[in-house]
Structures are given as structure tokens and as C-alpha cells.
Amino acid sequence: MAKNGNISTSVIKRLPRYYRFLGELEKQEVERISSRELSEMMKLTASQIRQDLNCFGGFGQQGYGYHVASLREEIGRILGVDKDFPTILIGAGNLGKAIAMHINFGTRGCRLVGIFDANPRLTGETVGSIAIRHTDEIEEFCNEEHPVIAVLCIPKANTQAIADKLVELGIKSFWNFSHYDLTIDHKGIEVENVHLGDSLLTLTYRTNQLGKVEEE
Amino acid sequence: MAKNGNISTSVIKRLPRYYRFLGELEKQEVERISSRELSEMMKLTASQIRQDLNCFGGFGQQGYGYHVASLREEIGRILGVDKDFPTILIGAGNLGKAIAMHINFGTRGCRLVGIFDANPRLTGETVGSIAIRHTDEIEEFCNEEHPVIAVLCIPKANTQAIADKLVELGIKSFWNFSHYDLTIDHKGIEVENVHLGDSLLTLTYRTNQLGKVEEE
DNA sequence: TTGCCTTTGTCAAATAATTAACGGATAATA
DNA sequence: TATTATCCGTTAATTATTTGACAAAGGCAA
Numbered sequence: 001m002a003k004n005g006n007i008s009t010s011v012i013k014r015l016p017r018y019y020r021f022l023g024e025l026e027k028q029e030v031e032r033i034s035s036r037e038l039s040e041m042m043k044l045t046a047s048q049i050r051q052d053l054n055c056f057g058g059f060g061q062q063g064y065g066y067h068v069a070s071l072r073e074e075i076g077r078i079l080g081v082d083k084d085f086p087t088i089l090i091g092a093g094n095l096g097k098a099i100a101m102h103i104n105f106g107t108r109g110c111r112l113v114g115i116f117d118a119n120p121r122l123t124g125e126t127v128g129s130i131a132i133r134h135t136d137e138i139e140e141f142c143n144e145e146h147p148v149i150a151v152l153c154i155p156k157a158n159t160q161a162i163a164d165k166l167v168e169l170g171i172k173s174f175w176n177f178s179h180y181d182l183t184i185d186h187k188g189i190e191v192e193n194v195h196l197g198d199s200l201l202t203l204t205y206r207t208n209q210l211g212k213v214e215e216e
Numbered sequence: 217m218a219k220n221g222n223i224s225t226s227v228i229k230r231l232p233r234y235y236r237f238l239g240e241l242e243k244q245e246v247e248r249i250s251s252r253e254l255s256e257m258m259k260l261t262a263s264q265i266r267q268d269l270n271c272f273g274g275f276g277q278q279g280y281g282y283h284v285a286s287l288r289e290e291i292g293r294i295l296g297v298d299k300d301f302p303t304i305l306i307g308a309g310n311l312g313k314a315i316a317m318h319i320n321f322g323t324r325g326c327r328l329v330g331i332f333d334a335n336p337r338l339t340g341e342t343v344g345s346i347a348i349r350h351t352d353e354i355e356e357f358c359n360e361e362h363p364v365i366a367v368l369c370i371p372k373a374n375t376q377a378i379a380d381k382l383v384e385l386g387i388k389s390f391w392n393f394s395h396y397d398l399t400i401d402h403k404g405i406e407v408e409n410v411h412l413g414d415s416l417l418t419l420t421y422r423t424n425q426l427g428k429v430e431e432e
Numbered sequence: 433t434t435g436c437c438t439t440t441g442t443c444a445a446a447t448a449a450t451t452a453a454c455g456g457a458t459a460a461t462a
Numbered sequence: 463t464a465t466t467a468t469c470c471g472t473t474a475a476t477t478a479t480t481t482g483a484c485a486a487a488g489g490c491a492a
Contacts, residue, residue: 010479012421016414017397034439043399046439047481054441062440063488079417080424098314103412109420149423173423175416181233183259188426192419194412196319198232200391201295203408204325205228207365207389208296210404226449250469262469263451270471278470279458 007055014052015079017042022072034065083109085173087149088141090162092117092125092132095177096153100127110149114141118154142169149173156180223271230268231295233258238288250281299325301389303365304357306378308333308341308348311393312369316343326365330357334370358385365389372396 021042025033035046042049053059053066059074060066076082087110089100096115105112115127118135125132133141141147150171152159159178166174173190176182182191237258241249251262258265269275269282275290276282292298303326305316312331321328331343334351341348349357357363366387368375375394382390389406392398398407 008478012418013414015421016411016417019417020395020397020414036439042397045481047483048479050440050442051480058441060440061488062486063438063490065439078421080420081417083420083424085420085423094314094317098310099412101310103416105416108413108416109424110416149419172426173419175419179236181236181258190419190422190426192415192422194415195232196315196410197324198229198236199408199410200319200321200324200326201232201235201297202228203365203389203391203406204296204299204301205231205294206406206408207301208299208325210388210406224448252469261451263453264449266470266472267450274471276470277458278456279460279468281469 011052011055015075018049018052019072019075019079019081022068022075025068026072030068032065033068035060037065080109081107085110085149086113086145086147087111087151088114088116088138088147088171089151089153090116090135090138090166091153091155091178092119092122092127093153096151097127099151099153099177100130113145113147116141138166139169142166142171146170149175151175151177152182153177227268227271231291234265234268235288235291235295235297238284238291241284242288246284248281249284251276253281296325297323301326301365302329302361302363303327303367304330304332304354304363304387305367305369306332306351306354306382307369307371307394308335308338308343309369312367313343315367315369315393316346329361329363332357354382355385358382358387362386365391368392368394368398370394 021038035049039046039049050060053071056074056078059071087105089096089112092100092115096117100112100115112128112130115130115132116135116138117123117132120134122132123134148171150163150166150173152163152174154162156179159176159180159182163171163174163176163182163184167184167186167189172188174182174184174192176191176193177196179195179197181195182193184191237254251265255262255265266276269287272290272294275287303321305312305328308316308331312333316328316331328344328346331346331348332351332354333339333348336350338348339350364387366379366382366389368379368390370378372395375392375396375398379387379390379392379398379400383400383402383405388404390398390400390408392407392409393412395411395413398409400407
């Protein structure tokens, strides 16, 4: 069934969105849905939905459509929501705390097991149910708990050095919020750079264009 | 010079990254740079850089390259960093506060002028230098201050209704962090949906794939 | 059961994005 | 000043992505 032979990133980036919409449908107790109906909800083409889903296997049935619950489960499995990757967060400033509190790691295949900050005044303070540790403790912690994913909410100046050190300590993936383009040369390491500032800037651009259109 | 006739979103999404790298180069007092050098830094092709920049005009010079400071200024102008769009933020929970504190709106063509929350216990509390107002005051505030951009850090259940209301009050652009795909049917309205959860899920997927590669 | 309607999976076509190639302009150097 | 190497802007080729089309499979109603 799973013909999982290198899927394009365009497809992968759409999967979480399918997963969310199917979750909503499941909540609304919708049992089945056709690619056409789903395409109207999600504002994309039915063809694209069928193409995307077919990268992983034939989850649908002619004349019927897709069974919402099982399709959602399949996509979840593909994404890895059933996994339990131990995850640490470095940098418990405004953003770090907010990420720790606001993101539901558990429903996304991750488990937040440690929070670290270089500021000793934060040591011992708890975020959610997790106590902030000093960054000096990272090495020992990694040797014991073997976290796989690191969330970086630290100043850009430190990011590369800390990331390199974390790779040595066994971290495989970085979710990087620092204002820095993290790249790791080792292969077998994944990096997701977020760059909220860039996101806002593209909105500024489009907002600015709106004004220009009006002028014409 | 500016041959600004509908630029593809692929290009637009790369502009903030160019802008950042050029900023770093300027800080390091690098005066000029060639597309080849920049391509090595940014890990993309020189051809793409030249192609991208040429959407807006010939900023470079043969045999010399690009003048860092003026190229950065040009890209900044294209993005609209010199603008001053009044911006409000709705929802002063963990994430809302962190965004308000962490994002430098001023360097991105925006000015944060108001923060609102439905919880009356937060009213009067300040975030940075801005006092939190109750959401009941939004209408009056918009009529007086005419904000253009709204940052939404609210629960998904309220998002569409609040956004629709804000459109009536003159908001043109939404930077939406709520776990909901905001769409506005009016044209002349821009939406940037962030979806941090989706970003993490794609990392979970890739982390999971790493494990599978090892097994082979 | 029969026939019609729906809808998928897949292949082909169209569109978009990226990369390569190269002429011509400029800088650097002797 | 002449020569060589650099490097942009642009066009063409390649690759990737999206959309359209349709046969085959299955649902549904009579």
C-alpha cells in the first residue's frame, strides 16, 4: 500500500493541512468525503487532493470518496503523530515560554521533556509542568534522556554554536525560531527554520501592494 | 527601473531572506557581493538570485556584482520596510504577548498601536509599552486610529467572526496565528496564516523518515 | 439484477519554477 | 592602453508542480 518513495516537499507541506481539515470533519461526525467536497472546503483542486493522497496509496474508493476517520489516521501515521520523540527547548524567554505552553507537542509526535536557559535566574521556574534547567545541564541531560528534537528560541549569535554542540549530543532535528538561518552540514540532521519576521514582511509587502492597486 | 508587474509568490517569499543576509553583510561592512558569493552563503543557485533580483530591476553591474547597501535598501523598499502600517494584536495570551514582545514590528513596516483581549483581568496590564485593552473597545479604537493590519492570537472558534468584524472596521491584512485557516472572501484583503503546528508536523515527518533511512 | 451516477486513480497536458548557457559590459592588472 | 577575468542580465532548456481528462470501479435506486 504505502508506496513511500521520496515524496516532494510540496506534498509534505500540505499534509498537516489535510490532517487538520479531516480532524475538523471527524469532530463534526462527517463519515465520508469526496475530493471535490474537500477541495471546496480547502480551496484547492480536487485533482491535487487525489494526486497528493495517491503518493502514499489508494485510500479512497470510486463512487464513495474517502472515509474521513481512516484517511485522517493514515495521514497521521505518515506524518508520525503516533511517535513520541523526546524534545527539548532551549531559551525560555518570551517566545520560548509561549511555544512551550502553546504548542501541543503530544499530538504531533513529540514530547517536551526539558527546557533550558542560560539565565540562572530562570532556573527552577516552571513552564507548564516542566522546570527550567540551566544550559550547563544540557550535556548530562542528553546523555540520560537522549532527546531527538531541539526547539531553539535563543539569540541568533549563539544559535550555530549551540546547534553544533547539540548534534554531538545526539539531537537529530531542529525547530529553529532564532533570527538566523541554521544549516547543519552533517547529513541525517533535519532543520526547520521558522522566521516569523519573514512571514510578517511578506504580509507587509502584500499590504503595501493593496495600496498601489487602489491608486490605479 | 522597477518593472514590478505581478511577481510570483516564490520570489516574494525569498525576498525577506535576501534582505536579512544583506543586512548581515552590511553589518560586517562588506561593500559588494557577487551572485555567486551570495549563492554560496545562502545555499541556492547564483542563477536564481540574478533571476529573482531582476524581477524588480537591474541592481547589479557586470564585472562588479551588487552593492550590498543599496541592494538591501532597494529590497527593503520593495518589501515596504519604510512603511508604517498601524497594527493591532488581538489575544494577549502566552503567544500574543510573546509576539508583541519578540517581533520587531518597526523594522518591518508596521507599528504596533494596540493590544486587545477578551479577558477583563488582563485589561490595563502592559506588554512592552502598550496597555492591554478589552476587546469591547476595538470598534472605537479602529474608528479613531484606523489600524490596517491585525495580528490574531485567539482561539480558533472565534477567529472567523472576529476577522469578519475587523474587515468591516477597516483592517486590510491579517497575520493569523490561530489554529484555523482564515479566509476572507472580500478582495483587497490579505491573509497570512502561520500554523506553527504544521511546521512542527513536517519536522516530525522528516525526523521519522531519518529513522527509516537508517533501517535500510 | 440492471442501469445510471458518482468518484477514484492515473496518465497526459499545461503551467510554473529552477537551472544552465552565453553575450556583452565592467573591473582589475600589467 | 590593452588584455584578461569577472559577473550581470537575459534567453533557452530543464525540471517540477498543478491541472485536466477519462477509463474503470463501485454505490445507489428502481
